[in-house]
Amino acid sequence: MKNRDLSFLQSKPKFTELDAAAIVKNVYALPAMAQPLPSERDQNFLMSAATGERYILKIANAKEDRIQLETQNQAMCHLKNHLSFCPQVVAAKNGEFISEITSPARDKHFLRLVSYLPGRPLANVKRHSPGLLSDLGRCMGEIDKGLADFDAAGAHRDFYWDLAQAPAGIEKYLPLIEDPLLKKLIEAGSADFNRQVGPLLPDLRRSVILNDANNYNVLVGGGGDLFTKDQQVVGIIDFGDLVYSYTVGDLAVAMAYAVLDKPDPLAVAAQIAAAYHAVFPLEESEMAVLFDLARLRLCLSACLAVKQQSQRPKDEYLSISQQSIRRSLPQLFRIQRRFAEARIRQACGLPPLPKAAAIREWLRKNRKNMAAVCGHDLRHEPLLIFDLGIASHHLAGDCENNLEPDLSKRLRAAMDQAGVKIGIGRYNEARLLYTSPLFAGNDLFAENNRTVHLGMDVFMAAGSAVCAPLSGEVFACARNQAPLDYGPVIVLRHQTGAGEPFFTLYGHLSLDSLAGLQTGQLVKKGQIIGRIGNADVNGGWTPHLHFQIILDLLEMGGDFPGVAAAADRELWGAFSPDPNLILAVPEKLFPDPEPTRVETLASRRMSIGASVSLSYREPLKLVRGWMQYLFDENGRRYLDAYNNVP
Template identity: 35%
Template structure:
C-alpha cells in the first residue's frame, strides 16, 4: 500500500494528538513512521501501524514501555505519549505517539570505536535487565524473529540464494541440536532487536538510546546479546573484532555465564541466518520495499568472514573477552603436564640440566644463516641453541586465524619452541601416543617434515604435540594411526636443503585442541590474539622441561592492558584520569609512562623517600637473597627495626607490632583497644578513612556514607569533623570536641580513633585545641586514643616526625602504613607496655608476613634515608615554598577558596563562590585532567570531591614545586574563575 505523505502524517498528529508539527518520513518494515518537529525541534515519533497488526500486540508494546518508564526511568528508550485510531485507504490503523529520542542512528554514525561498541553491550544488558521483571502472554507468541522458533524457517530456505543456502541449513540444523541446552537457560523478556537502525549514538559518540520494542519476546537473555553481536559485526573486515567489545561491555554490566558463552557463536550465526531467510521471504512479497533488505549486503559479508574462523576459536575468543580461560580443558591438561604423573622423555638427546641451551634471539624475517647459528652455538660452548622470541616480524598470516585489524607492520608472536641442533639429529617421542598426521611441507615459511602426535592425560583428555622442520623421510617412516612409545626415535632434524635453507632446528608446539584443522594451525599469531592462542597452544616447555626461559617478558600495549584489566580484575578497582596512564617506571618524585614521558607525582605518599630509591632497593635485594621468613625465629633485622622505630616516638610509646599494611595495623589497633577496655564502641571523626578491611569500612564514614555504603554500624559513633574552613565552629577546636564528650556519655567507648590530618576528608588538619580536648573527654570515659598516622607520618608534616605531636597529645596507640616501606608491604602498631600487656590474653597474635626480614630491611632503609637526607627538614622547607606559592595563586584565581595543611601534606579547596564556599566539583575534576595533560599528577578528595590533595614523595625539590605551581597557574587560567 502506498505510504501517505509527510504532510498527511503531520495533519494526523494535529488532529489525533493536538500536536502541531512538521513531519519527516522515517523508514519502516511494515509501519509508517515519521519524526515530528515542533517549532523546528524534533519532539515526537508518530507510528501508524499496518492494518493487519494484532491490536493485542500493540497493547503489549504499550505495556512494555509503561513498565520501563515505571521501573527504569533512567534508560534511554522511547516513552509512549498517547494512542489513537485512524483510517486510510479504507483500512483502520492504530496510531501511536512517542517521545523523540535525540541521536544519530548507529548505521549513520560512522565506524564505531571500541568505546562505543562496549557502550552498546552495556546498553543492551541494562535494557534486558529492566525487562527481566516484565511478563505478558504475548511474550510467547509465534514470531519469526524469536530465535527459539528459528528452526521453522528451514521451510523457507529454498527462497535463499544458492551462495547462502548452505550456511542457513547448517546453522538452523545446528540450532535444532542446541534447543534443549538453550531451553534449560532461564527465560525472560528481551529486547531482541539491537540492530544498526535501532541504536542511537549521541554527540559524544556513546550510545544515546535503544528504539523499537516490537520484537520483544521471552527467551534466554543470551539471545538478545547474540542479536546485538550479530549486527555490531556488520561493516567490519574482522567481525569478531567488533563483537568482542560489545560482549565485554555486556559482561561488565551483566556477567555472562560459561554455559551461555558455549551457545553464543551458534546464536550469532542463527540471527544472521534468520535475517537472510526473513529478508528473502519479505523480498518476494514486497520487492519494492528497500528497508526489507537494508542490512543484507553487510550480512553476507559478515557471514563470509565468520565462516572462515573455526567455531571453537570464536567461542574461545568470546570466553577470553569475559575473562574466562579461553579453552576450559586446557587447565586440566596443563595440570597433568605439571604433575608427577607426567614424565616425558627428551625430544632431543640432551641432558638439559647439565647442558642448558644457548638462548638465541632471532626472527623469521631475516633468517639467521646456518653457519651463523652453528658458530654462535659452538663459540658458546653449548651443544645446541634455543630460539627466543615473542615479537616476531614474520608475515605468517592465515585468514582462518588472524585478523586484519592491525595497522602498520605485522606484530606477531611465535607460539612454539625452536631447538637448534645439528642436521640429522634424532628426534624422539616424549610420551606414549599415536601419530595423528604426518606430512612434508614446501611452504615458504613451513618447510620440512611435520608430525602431529596425539597424547592423553591419565584421565583420557587428549592433547597434541606438533614437531616440525624434520627430514623428508618422516612421511615414509610414520603413518597416521601408528602407535609410538615414550623415548622412541620418530624422525631426524632436516638438513637445510629440505627446510628452505633454514638453520637446522626443530619446531615444537603443543595444542589442547586442533580446532578441527589437523596440522593447519599457525605457529605464529598476531600479538592481540596471544591470550587466546596461549590457551589453545600452551607453552611446549611443559613437555620439553628446558631449564632456561625461552619467552621474553610480555609487553602489552595500553589498550591491551585496559581490556585485560576489565576482563580479569574486579570492576570495583578504579583508575585515575579519564585517559588512564600506563606507568612503567618511577624516579624520585616522577613517574614515567610507556612512551617515556615523565610526570611530576604530587599524590604518591607511598613512595615516601622517592620512587625506586637505590638504598631501599638495595636493602630489599640484599635481604631477599639471604633470608625471608616469619617472626617465630630470632632475627636481628626485626629487632633492630622495632628498636629504631620505637625511638622516634615519645614515652610511653615503645612497643611495636608489625603488619603488612596500614589497614591491618588499624584492625589490630581496634582489637587491642577493645581487648584492653572490654568495650566495643568506637568514636570516629566524620569523613574519616581508616582502611579497606570490613572492620575498618565499618568505622570509615568516607566509605559507609558514600555510594554502596550502609551507614555506621551499631558499634560506631561519628563525631563532628573539626574543619577550620567549612566547620560550623571555624577554628575553635574545643567546641567540636564537645561532640566527643556527648558520644562518650551515650555509650562508653573502647577508643577514639582519628587521623592526625584527615586526608580523604579533604586534607583537614583538626582545628587547634580539638585533639587535646577530645583526648581528655575520651580518657575521662575510659577510652583509649588511637592516632592513625598511615598517611601523614614519618616526617611528612615537616615540623614533627608524627603529625599528632603538633597538637601536643600522646596517643595510647599509633598506626603506621603506606610510606613505612616506600612501597613494600609493611605496617605497624606502636603502643604502650600497658596496652600491649592487656592484649596478652593467651590468644597468640601471629602474622605470617608481618615483620618478615625483607620488609624490615625496607623499613630500616626508609628510616636511614629520612635521617641521612634530612627529609623532615626538607619537607618543611619545600612545603613552605609550595604553600606560599598556592596562597599567591589564590590572589589571582578566586576559584581557590582555601590552602591548608603542613609540610608536604597540603590541600587546595576549590570553590565556585568564596562567600558561600560552594564546592567547585566539576571544575576541580577538570583541573586534575588538565594538570595531568601538563605533566603534573594531582588527585581529588573531600566530601564534595573538590579538594586538590598534594602529598608527593618527600624528595620533591623546590624546582619541582615551582613546576607544579606554574602548571597549576596555567590550568586554573584555562578553567577560568567560576565564582559568582
C-alpha cells in the first residue's frame, strides 16, 4: 500500500451539520440531527434520529483509499461474532456499506454509517479502579484474539502511527519540538530503544491490530454506585488506524494512554497486561518489549503532534493528550526497562527473573565452600537476631529517637545482655527506621514509602573486617552521603559455574575501605575488601554491614536500593534474594514469621463472632501506635481520628 504521511491532514473533509443530516437522509433514508465529533484526519458526526436511535457518520479523508475502509469494515464484521463492545457498519438504503459523495470543493469522499456505542471516554473519567484497568486489558485481549485469524490487503500499509515505523517517524519530526527538555528526553529514549529493543523486534508476532485504543477511543460505563460507576469498558471504537504490525503493539498503545498521570504507572501497566494475558497469552519476547513500546508510542505522539499542529494550529483535538504526555514521559523513562519487564512477568504469573532460580540453587549448593563475610563463621558464632520490624521493642514510637546514638545504645545493651558480639538484622523485614527523604513516597502517609529491608545486617564493632565470600571483581564503589544512605559502599561481581553473573553489595563501610579501590579490580575469596564504618561516615547508622545479593543491577551500581516499598517486596525480592544463601545464619535462630494480614483476618473470623463487625472492605492490620498515629504491618502511617484526635 502507498505511504500515508501527514499531508493527509490537509485533505480533511469540511462538511457542516446540515450537510451531514442531508447525507444521512439521502443515503440511508434516516432523518436525524447531526452533531460534530473530533477526528484527526476524517470527519465524524453523531446522528440522532427522532426514534432515539443514534449512529456515527464517518466521512473519509479525500486521500483515503477505498481498500482501507473495506478492511476496517471487514474487521468489524469479523469481530461481530466474538465481541459486543465494538461498533458495526450499517448498510445504506442500496445495500452498500461504503458510499461516495462529492464535496462543494469537488473532492470525492467515501462515507459510512456505524452503530453508536454509549459510554464516557476513559480520559474523562477520573477514577480508574483496578477493575476498570483489568477490564481494559481483557477487552484488548479479546480484540487481538478475535483478529488473530484475520487478514486483509488494506492492513498492509505504510502508516505513520504504526509502531514498527515509529523510530523513523520520531527521527523525522523530533527536530520540530521546541521544548529542549522534552526533545532531549525523547532523543535519548529513542536512542536507547533502537539500541536495546531494536534487536528484539524481529522475534515478535505480527497480526492485524486496532492500533488506536487511546483514552478517547475507550468508552466506559456501567455501575450504579460510587464504587462501580463508570468502571467497566463498554466500547472500543475507531478502526481507522488498523494496521498489520506487532501484535503486542495493540496492548502497548492502550497501556500508553492508560498510564498517563498515574502515580504508579508500572502498576497500572502490569494490571492491564495481566488481564490481557489471561485472555490472549503474551509470549515472553512480547513481555520483554511491551513497556518500551508503550513509551515509544507516547514519544511518537509528541513528535507527530508538533507537525500536525503546525498544519492545523486551531484544531485542539490534535493536542488533546499532549500535556499529559509531557508530564508523564519523565516519570516513565525513570523506570528501568528490565524492571518493567519483570513486573509485567510477575503480574502474568511468570517468574520475574527467569535466571533467578538457577542462581539461587547454585548459591545453595556452594554455600559450604564460601568464605565468611565478616571473618566469623556465622553458623557457629553466638548471635542475637534482632527484631527491627514495625512493632519492635527496640524502636521508639518517635522516629527521632531511632537515630544515632539512641538506637546504638539500645542495640548494644541487648547484645551485652545476650552475651554476644554479633547481631543480625533480618531480610525482608518492614521497618520504621527509614525516615529520610531518600525513602519517601508521595508523603508521610503514602503506601509507596520504602520500608522493606532487602539485605541482612551484621552488627559488629566499627573497624571489623569485611571479606569477599567468593572470588570476583569490583563492579562499583561509591560514597553515598545522603542521610541514612549506604555511606561508603562496594559492589562485587561474581558468576556461577554456568557463567551467570550476580552481585554482592556491602554498605555502611568505613571511608578508608574505598582507598585505592578501582572497578574491574580482581578480588579473591576470603580477601578483606573493607571494614565496617562508624556513624560519622556510614550514613548515620549503628555500626553494621548491610549485605545484599543482587541478581540484576538494572544498570545501577552503588546506588542499587537496599529498601523497597511493601507493595513491591515480592518483585524486589526476586532481584535481591535472601542473603542468608551466603551468610548461612542457622535458620533455627530466626523466629517464626508473624502472621500476614490475610492470616490474621482468617484467625479473627474463626475466633470472634460475626456480631463484632469490621468497618473496612480491606481491613487493616495495625501493629503499632504512637500519639495520634497508627502503623500497619508494612509501616504505612494512619491518622487515628477515632481515639486520639479531638
